[in-house]
Amino acid sequence: MEIETQPQDEELEEETSIIHDRDDMDDVRESDSDEQEVEKAASIHSPRMWPDVDTERAVxxxxxxxxxxxxxxxxxxxxxxxxxxxxxxxxxxxxxxxxEDVMPNPDYMSGQNEISWSMRQTLVDWLLQVHLRYHMLPETLWIAVNIVDRFLTRRVVSLVKLQLVGVTAMFIAAKYEEILAPSVDEFVFMTENGYSKEEILKGERIVLQTLDFKVSQYCxxxxxxxxxxxxxxxxxxxxxxxxxxxxxxxxxxxxxxxxxxxxxxxxxxxxxxxxxxxxxxxxxxxxxxxxxxxxxxxxxxxxxxxxxxxxxxxxxxxxxxxxxxxxxxxxxxxxxxxxxxxxxxxxxxxxx
Structure with a gap:
């Protein structure tokens, strides 16, 4: 099976779009309602490590x-x-x-209202496509997915903003790992102009503030x-x-x-x-x-x-x-x- 390094326009249209036929979206904004959403997501019980074994077996x-x-x-x-x-x-x-410091809550989806685990899988699959198309380093992909999961642990996100979270996470991860990271305009192109340059840049600020700027700690x-x-x-x-x-x-x-x-x-x-x-x-x-x-x-x-x-x-x-x-x-x-x-x-x- 061949991997095409230069996708045709129609292929890119099909592969780089998670959400089709969506309504106009409001700008990502920080408000009192956002803080309430954070508190709601944070109320989910704390992460539990796997494997969870009894003391005898652990010893x-x-x-x-x-x-x-x-x-x-x-x-x-x-x-x-x-x-x-x-x-x-x-x-x-x-x-x-x-x-442990950079692990997401494994049950964060119970605090989300519009998205599900299958939607997360679709998002990650799309990020895999974007990652390979732009020949990014392996660590960039892992950091991006970690950012997505940690952000969704602390914020309630609507379905129409899920892809924005993903592309913003990849944008941040690329800055940390890539020698020559794709520009924000290229990330706009990845989403078929579904999000503007301003939305991605504002999303970057919100994601980093939500994660307390803890990005490089993830290995x-x-x-x-x-x-x-x-x-x-x-x-x-x-x-x-x-x-x-x-x-x-x-x-x-x-x-x-x-x-x-x-x-x-x-x-x-x-x-x-x-x-x-x-x-x-x-x-x-x-x-x-x-x-x-x-x-x-x-x-x-x-x-x-x-x-x-x-x-x-x-x-x-x-x-x-x-x-x-x-x-x-x-x-x-x-x-x-x-x-x-x-x-x-x-x-x-x-x-x-």
């Missing part, structure tokens, strides 16, 4: 991980400058400390995936399939309960399992998770892949290209085969 997992850390000998590669060996431990510890799962990949010497098949599976989690609201480090581990574990590999001590050491902790997340991903017409999601089209080893085609076929066979593992190789 068991901790002891297993610590035992591996004490006995496993990690070979330090001083020539791998991307992992900055001298500071890696301190960096990842700092990133771990920041994770995407890819940061942890790079570390975990060291366990299999950065195997290209596992890494590519793992990237697809982690992007699948963006479409599944259940993963809002998971820290980015856990999402990365689930993606890599699922990739290893699909390719017939095991979750050995090296993976436990570099990920900080044992197999039992990751199995439920793997099942969530498998369930998502088996949803009706899931292959039509843009993430599947993106990873259906030979550039990405047709990872989505392989993963969906694996999920169907294992569902039909009752879950028995089947080792197949991705096509290069």
């Amino acid at each position: 068991k997992y901790y002891q297993e991980i610590e035992a591996v850390k004490k006995t496993f000998e990690d070979e330090v590669d001083f020539f791998d400058t991307t992992m900055v060996t001298e500071y890696a431990e301190d960096i990842f510890k700092y990133m771990s400390d920041l994770e 995407s799962p890819y940061s942890w995936m790079r570390r975990i990949s060291k366990a299999d010497d950065y195997d290209i098949q596992t890494r590519t399939l793992g990237k697809f599976l982690t992007e699948v989690t963006l479409l599944d609201y259940r993963f809002l309960r998971c820290k980015p480090s856990l999402i990365a581990a689930v993606g890599m574990y699922s990739a290893r399992k699909m390719l017939g590999g095991d979750w050995n001590e090296a993976f436990v050491y570099h990920s900080g998770f044992v197999e039992e902790q990751l199995e439920p997340g793997h099942q969530w991903i498998a369930d998502k892949l088996l949803e009706e017409n899931f292959h039509q999601q843009y993430v599947c089209q993106k990873y259906g290209h030979k550039k990405f080893l047709k990872a989505s085609v392989f993963a969906i076929e694996w999920a169907k085969a294992n569902a039909a066979s009752g879950g028995s593992d089947e080792q197949v190789m991705l096509k290069k």
Whole structure:
């Protein structure tokens, strides 16, 4: 399946529009009613982490991980400058400390009046299209989706403003990550002039104020995936399939309960399992998770892949290209085969 880098006008019209035939929209505004909406959204119970296990099992997992850390000998590669060996431990510890601070409420949709989880999935799917069309960095996508979820945690948003939240989030994320970020005029074009330049710029101010300007604190799962990949010497098949599976989690609201480090581990574990590999001590050491902790997340991903017409999601089209080893085609076929066979593992190789 080919990925077109230069979409035709009619394709862009179809792909970059979430909301068609909408009424004229009022400007985004800050008012007393906005403050009431914030209070209403904030009244939703606080976030709950997944997996939520009893104390006995939590202690068991901790002891297993610590035992591996004490006995496993990690070979330090001083020539791998991307992992900055001298500071890696301190960096990842700092990133771990920041994770909970930038997580959205996983049940925020109960505080919304007009939107639903399926609408969020449509928005994220559209952001995936825009992200690829403009050749943005992977972290830009993850930051944008995180901004959307955290904003919807604190603000009640109408259906006609949902796409504005999404495009504003991508606009902010691009400023943080891209060397040459798309201009605001390009973001107006992305929405087919559905929103004006002024609306996006005003939306940017409101989003940043709502989030207390906490944007750079978020670290995407890819940061942890790079570390975990060291366990299999950065195997290209596992890494590519793992990237697809982690992007699948963006479409599944259940993963809002998971820290980015856990999402990365689930993606890599699922990739290893699909390719017939095991979750050995090296993976436990570099990920900080044992197999039992990751199995439920793997099942969530498998369930998502088996949803009706899931292959039509843009993430599947993106990873259906030979550039990405047709990872989505392989993963969906694996999920169907294992569902039909009752879950028995089947080792197949991705096509290069």
